[in-house]
Amino acid sequence: MNEEFKVTPWEVSGKVDYARLIEVFGTEPIDDKLLERWKRITGSVPMALQRKIFFSHRDLNWILDLYEKGEKFVLYTGRGPSGNTHLGHLMPWMFTKYLQDTFDVPLYFQMTDDEKYLSRDELSIKDTLGFSYENALDVVALGFDPKKTFIFSDLEYNKTLYRIAIEVAKRLTFSTAKAVFGFDNSTNVGMIFITSMQSAPAFLPSVERGKNVPVLIPHAIDQDPHFRVTRDIAPKLGYYKPASVHCTFLPSLAGSDKMSASKPETTIYTTDDPKTARKKVLSAFTGGRVSVEEQRKLGGVPSVCAIFQYYYYLFEEDREKLNAREQKCVRGEIMCGECKQELAGRVVSFLERHQEKREKAKEIIDEFIVSDYSAAYDKLKRPQDKKEVAKLKKSMKEYCSVKEGDRIQIKKTKELE
Numbered sequence: 420m421n422e423e424f425k426v427t428p429w430e431v432s433g434k435v436d437y438a439r440l441i442e443v444f445g446t447e448p449i450d451d452k453l454l455e456r457w458k459r460i461t462g463s464v465p466m467a468l469q470r471k472i473f474f475s476h477r478d479l480n481w482i483l484d485l486y487e488k489g490e491k492f493v494l495y496t497g498r499g500p501s502g503n504t505h506l507g508h509l510m511p512w513m514f515t516k517y518l519q520d521t522f523d524v525p526l527y528f529q530m531t532d533d534e535k536y537l538s539r540d541e542l543s544i545k546d547t548l549g550f551s552y553e554n555a556l557d558v559v560a561l562g563f564d565p566k567k568t569f570i571f572s573d574l575e576y577n578k579t580l581y582r583i584a585i586e587v588a589k590r591l592t593f594s595t596a597k598a599v600f601g602f603d604n605s606t607n608v609g610m611i612f613i614t615s616m617q618s619a620p621a622f623l624p625s626v627e628r629g630k631n632v633p634v635l636i637p638h639a640i641d642q643d644p645h646f647r648v649t650r651d652i653a654p655k656l657g658y659y660k661p662a663s664v665h666c667t668f669l670p671s672l673a674g675s676d677k678m679s680a681s682k683p684e685t686t687i688y689t690t691d692d693p694k695t696a697r698k699k700v701l702s703a704f705t706g707g708r709v710s711v712e713e714q715r716k717l718g719g720v721p722s723v724c725a726i727f728q729y730y731y732y733l734f735e736e737d738r739e740k741l742n743a744r745e746q747k748c749v750r751g752e753i754m755c756g757e758c759k760q761e762l763a764g765r766v767v768s769f770l771e772r773h774q775e776k777r778e779k780a781k782e783i784i785d786e787f788i789v790s791d792y793s794a795a796y797d798k799l800k801r802p803q804d805k806k807e808v809a810k811l812k813k814s815m816k817e818y819c820s821v822k823e824g825d826r827i828q829i830k831k832t833k834e835l836e
């Protein structure tokens with residue numbers, strides 16, 4: 420790949436050239452024709468598509484073809500819970516929420532806490548499980564439909580995912596994994612398996628329903644290598660290849676790279692208290708000149724300005740207002756201080772509202788979480804009908820491969836005590 424930037428599932432650095440990524444990864448650009456089609460089907464084009472924040476896809480037209488014929492798809496996305504959620508993570512999730520509302524479809528949401536345990540030296544299993552919960556609160560706070568949204572952690576849902584994962588793993592050679600992900604002899608062996616775990620939810624809806632279900636995965640472009648593998652293997656297992664739609668990265672407040680959890684000063688977390696968030700915005704990198712006089716004379720440079728990017732990506736939906744702001748800046752009619760203050764106000768009120776919803780999410784999160792324990796426990800606990808219980812015990816037995824006469828053991832977890 421181009422030397423000036425790097426985009427892999429575990430590292431994004433430099434100034435990303437997205438047009439080049441489309442070429443290198445071999446995806447399709449989201450062009451005007453597709454946007455017109457989108458408008459025809461849904462009635463409008465959301466900001467994320469208009470502004471090319473979601474800029475690339477695989478097989479989106481196929482998903483729309485099926486949808487127009489009356490066959491609905493399922494959404495799948497996820498999060499690697501390595502820390503608190505920041506605004507950059509919310510972008511694809513908000514778009515996913517828009518997709519759920521617009522097409523009225525279910526969402527499977529994977530927390531790859533196993534992956535983050537394996538890929539981050541400093542994190543324990545307890546840490547990543549904890550972040551699965553914390554991050555899930557942010558997902559729930561965005562307002563997904565509890566009846567149609569299933570959030571699961573790999574560590575807590577592995578029994579369900581594992582069978583699909585090993586079907587994938589059997590068809591993925593070490594040599595391919597090395598070529599796609601750049602693994603070498605010092606890579607821990609767990610990492611070699613995790614792409615199979617990430618493939619599993621793309622096939623889970625088909626496994627559950629006993630027929631092929633089309634899946635659309637909204638995700639940041641850095642995850643594409645995983646889904647190239649998934650798509651490669653899908654037909655070998657008799658499943659549809661999942662389609663996908665890809666977003667760019669929200670730049671950091673330092674004005675370059677993506678907003679990264681490892682640089683807390685230039686990253687706004689959903690859990691930041693408003694005062695801290697305000698301070699971060701006020702110390703952001705701008706496209707301003709060295710002095711007010713210079714700026715009045717020469718104008719600012721919005722294209723390199725972190726503050727302008729925040730308006731563009733998240734905080735100014737109105738296209739005309741955004742253009743007016745840009746023009747004023749270029750003409751030297753607005754100073755950076757004013758622009759920052761205004762953005763800080765918007766960020767703070769967003770955070771206040773989000774944090775309220777995040778608190779409420781704690782009361783309803785159980786409605787969203789699926790785990791092996793909850794599924795098994797629910798099934799055995801709920802039905803009153805003896806025949807139904809016998810049937811479920813039999814299928815549980817088959818599922819767990821317990822020998823005739825053995826007692827089925829369900830591991831107790833905190834939630835069951």
Ligand code: TRP
Nearest residue numbers: 496497498499529531617638642
């Ligand atoms: N590996 C992803 C990450 O580190 C998390 C993830 C799992 C994901 N499944 C996904 C992201 C599906 C997007 C779509 O962030």
